[in-house]
Amino acid sequence: MLDQHKAPVYEALMRYRDARVVPFDVPGHKHGKGNPELTRFLGKDCLAVDVNSMKPLDNLCHPTSVIKESEELAAEAFGAAYCFFMVGGTTSAVQSMVMSVCSAGEKIIMPRNVHRSAINALILSGAVPVYVNPGVNERLGIPLGMSAEDVEKAILENPEAKAVFVNNPTYYGICSDLKRITDTAHAHGMAVIVDEAHGTHFYFGEGLPVSAMAAGADMAAISMHKSGGSLTQSSFLLIGKSGEKFGVTEGRTRAVINLTQTTSGSYLLLSSLDISRRSLALDGKKIIGKVIDTAAYAREEIGRIGGYYAFADELINGRDIYDFDRTKLSVHTRDIGLAGIEVYDCLRDYYDIQIEFGDIGNILAYVSAGDMWKDIERLVSALAEIKRRFSRDKTGMLSAEYITPQVELSPQAAFYGKQTSVPITESAGKISGEFVMCYPPGIPVLAPGEMITSEILDHIRYSKERGCVMTGTEDMNIEKIKVLN
Amino acid sequence: MELWFSELHTPDVKMSIRVDKQIHSEQSEYQRIDVFESEEFGRFLTLDGIMMLTEKDEFIYHEMITHVAMASNPGIKNVLVIGAGDGGTVRELTRYESLDNIDMVEIDERVVEVCKQYLPKTACCLDDSRVHIFYDDGLRFVRRHENEYDLIIVDSTDPFGPGEGLFTSEFYGNCFNALTADGILVNQHESPYYSDDAKAMQRAHRRIREFFDICRVYQAHIPTYPSGHWLFGFASKSVDPLSPDIEKWNASGLKTRYYNTDLHKGCFAIPNYVKELLESV
Numbered sequence: 001m002l003d004q005h006k007a008p009v010y011e012a013l014m015r016y017r018d019a020r021v022v023p024f025d026v027p028g029h030k031h032g033k034g035n036p037e038l039t040r041f042l043g044k045d046c047l048a049v050d051v052n053s054m055k056p057l058d059n060l061c062h063p064t065s066v067i068k069e070s071e072e073l074a075a076e077a078f079g080a081a082y083c084f085f086m087v088g089g090t091t092s093a094v095q096s097m098v099m100s101v102c103s104a105g106e107k108i109i110m111p112r113n114v115h116r117s118a119i120n121a122l123i124l125s126g127a128v129p130v131y132v133n134p135g136v137n138e139r140l141g142i143p144l145g146m147s148a149e150d151v152e153k154a155i156l157e158n159p160e161a162k163a164v165f166v167n168n169p170t171y172y173g174i175c176s177d178l179k180r181i182t183d184t185a186h187a188h189g190m191a192v193i194v195d196e197a198h199g200t201h202f203y204f205g206e207g208l209p210v211s212a213m214a215a216g217a218d219m220a221a222i223s224m225h226k227s228g229g230s231l232t233q234s235s236f237l238l239i240g241k242s243g244e245k246f247g248v249t250e251g252r253t254r255a256v257i258n259l260t261q262t263t264s265g266s267y268l269l270l271s272s273l274d275i276s277r278r279s280l281a282l283d284g285k286k287i288i289g290k291v292i293d294t295a296a297y298a299r300e301e302i303g304r305i306g307g308y309y310a311f312a313d314e315l316i317n318g319r320d321i322y323d324f325d326r327t328k329l330s331v332h333t334r335d336i337g338l339a340g341i342e343v344y345d346c347l348r349d350y351y352d353i354q355i356e357f358g359d360i361g362n363i364l365a366y367v368s369a370g371d372m373w374k375d376i377e378r379l380v381s382a383l384a385e386i387k388r389r390f391s392r393d394k395t396g397m398l399s400a401e402y403i404t405p406q407v408e409l410s411p412q413a414a415f416y417g418k419q420t421s422v423p424i425t426e427s428a429g430k431i432s433g434e435f436v437m438c439y440p441p442g443i444p445v446l447a448p449g450e451m452i453t454s455e456i457l458d459h460i461r462y463s464k465e466r467g468c469v470m471t472g473t474e475d476m477n478i479e480k481i482k483v484l485n
Numbered sequence: 486m487e488l489w490f491s492e493l494h495t496p497d498v499k500m501s502i503r504v505d506k507q508i509h510s511e512q513s514e515y516q517r518i519d520v521f522e523s524e525e526f527g528r529f530l531t532l533d534g535i536m537m538l539t540e541k542d543e544f545i546y547h548e549m550i551t552h553v554a555m556a557s558n559p560g561i562k563n564v565l566v567i568g569a570g571d572g573g574t575v576r577e578l579t580r581y582e583s584l585d586n587i588d589m590v591e592i593d594e595r596v597v598e599v600c601k602q603y604l605p606k607t608a609c610c611l612d613d614s615r616v617h618i619f620y621d622d623g624l625r626f627v628r629r630h631e632n633e634y635d636l637i638i639v640d641s642t643d644p645f646g647p648g649e650g651l652f653t654s655e656f657y658g659n660c661f662n663a664l665t666a667d668g669i670l671v672n673q674h675e676s677p678y679y680s681d682d683a684k685a686m687q688r689a690h691r692r693i694r695e696f697f698d699i700c701r702v703y704q705a706h707i708p709t710y711p712s713g714h715w716l717f718g719f720a721s722k723s724v725d726p727l728s729p730d731i732e733k734w735n736a737s738g739l740k741t742r743y744y745n746t747d748l749h750k751g752c753f754a755i756p757n758y759v760k761e762l763l764e765s766v
Contacts, residue, residue, distance in 0.1 A: 301625070304629070305628075350654055351653065351654050351655050352653075373622070374622065374624070374647065374649060374650045377622050377624040377625050377650055378624065378650050378653055378655055380625070380628070381624045381625070381628045381650075381653075381655035381656060381658075381659050382653075382654070382655040384628045384655070384659065385654070385655045385658040385659060388658065388662060389658065
């Protein structure tokens with residue numbers, strides 16, 4: 001047992017600061033003295049520890065001392081065999097996972113409702129996706145998890161696949177049967193890699209869905225900066241205890257990470273990971289317990305308003321909603337005649353409340369340990385007001401948030417294929433060379449290699465009309481799209 | 486003995502009152518509550534170090550936050566008071582026999598208990614049979630009521646603490662919804678003088694104006710509040726506070742120390758710089 005009270009990177013930084021070291025190395029702002037305006041803005045204490053790798057502070061690319069110790073502490077806290085500190089966000093952790101288990105031309109089984117980072121990894125690695133269609137909840141219009149049966153079918157049909165990729169949970173808080181999927185994949189010699197961008201708290205809260213490491217998965221990408229409390233862009237990549245049996249080793253994973261990760265890892269990010277891990281390891285149950293209670297209270301109060309549906313574990317069906325993350329405050333808004341994105345805009349424009357995202361039928365308000373009771377009251381009251389002031393007839397509103405894609409080419413083949421730019425309105429029947437998605441949540445409506453259909457074009461047009469921020473194409477206005485020749 | 490209570494009215498301006506002794510101090514779930522005894526102002530209550538009331542000048546605030554609305558619509562029967570844990574606003578309201586019901590929503594039960602114990606001059610009427618105290622968040626309480634109250638008085642702390650939610654659009658909208666067709670909303674509107682207070686005043690004014698057809702501001706002189714120049718917001722769906730009918734209030738025979746119907750008419754006359762601040766929001 002390691003002592004979780006320790007925070008080696010953080011402690012080393014404090015020793016460095018107290019030693020009043022004279023810097024003749026980068027960064028050039030030299031503890032902020034060379035950039036007074038930035039120092040006034042961010043604070044002297046912050047700039048004083050924005051430093052570079054050096055012997056007493058270890059090196060992220062090749063950790064042997066304090067970073068290694070901190071990574072080992074984090075691994076123990078999460079029940080993992082090893083933990084990598086990541087400074088390029090969970091995007092980079094997801095890409096490193098995929099590239100660690102698949103080479104060019106090898107198959108990976110995954111749901112289609114993944115974050116764009118997973119499909120980006122396929123473009124980089126040349127791995128070929130075998131998509132399992134997620135279930136769809138008709139009322140909410142949201143994509144769900146994968147049923148274990150569908151995954152098993154895909155495994156049997158693609159015995160040569162190298163890995164199974166699972167979201168745990170989805171952005172909306174929905175979980176697949178991760179334990180059963182992991183056991184089935186392992187029985188067929190496949191590795192299981194898990195996107196836990198929205199699941200950090202599963203490792204510490206009570207009564208939450210099973211975490212990737214507890215389910216026996218081989219790798220997991222953890223957004224510490226979401227429910228874990230660290231700075232934006234800081235994440236963990238975990239290796240499971242049985243990872244080595246399925247080809248996942250610490251050395252190979254580090255080599256893959258070092259292909260794309262910076263050699264100047266920010267110590268602000270690294271120390272934030274260290275401090276946040278310590279706090280979760282010591283007080284996680286209490287911290288996450290408060291979040292669960294806050295979300296439950298908010299759901300109850302939103303339920304009292306009427307019209308809104310703050311959904312939760314009543315959705316659990318043992319298949320594509322195997323479990324639900326009760327810290328998620330997702331609210332279905334279509335019954336008051338407003339798209340989620342419209343409620344999202346109203347909250348910001350009229351009530352100075354910024355939520356995580358709104359799609360065409362739902363909103364997601366991110367609840368965390370940082371929420372004060374009075375802020376929750378404001379959110380609920382603002383939703384009551386939006387209903388009173390802006391609700392309208394819901395006739396004619398689209399519901400589907402997920403359209404089953406027709407995959408014609410692998411993402412890599414499409415991305416690097418010969419392409420022509422055409423007006424998006426004239427692109428039906430062609431194969432897309434680009435992504436199109438609403439951001440957030442960043443789950444592609446269209447990915448490279450997929451057939452553009454009139455249904456997808458209707459969805460894009462409707463989302464734009466309602467005010468969704470569409471991204472992905474080279475054309476910043478999403479009026480032109482590159483298609484394959 | 487040189488024992489002084491000081492409050493920063495801005496980072497560069499300080500108001501101090503010599504304290505004879507500290508009578509009470511505690512940290513409640515929501516805030517720090519202190520009661521002091523002084524020569525000049527008698528007993529006074531502070532929350533998180535900010536002056537709430539003194540025995541000497543509280544009558545100005547409490548008379549002005551109640552009688553202006555009560556004189557504007559003698560038909561008021563059902564009143565909601567938000568905040569007001571010291572009981573001063575309720576004391577003034579209970580003087581009207583015409584009222585049927587007074588609901589008071591205070592988030593911090595400890596404020597009420599401390600005031601009952603140490604500030605009986607304001608907390609004296611909280612046991613009136615028409616008064617119902619709810620220990621709840623004002624924002625939550627008011628969103629659960631619709632077309633119910635003839636008058637809502639927001640007697641809150643500043644918008645930088647537990648009272649923050651009571652200066653928001655969602656709160657004013659919920660109040661509009663909780664008021665009857667002749668409903669009036671009176672709120673303490675901060676001060677126009679120092680810039681941070683003035684910004685809070687402008688924000689509140691802008692948001693109230695989104696909902697109410699009649700939206701006015703009146704003023705009073707309160708020595709222990711920042712700058713001494715304090716504003717109240719008067720918003721209503723239909724009642725005009727400057728109708729000649731307000732003179733009828735004099736028939737009630739209520740004896741007041743600050744408020745009278747001449748002052749009622751005069752207090753809506755505000756300085757040009759305040760007008761400009763309000764018009765520019």
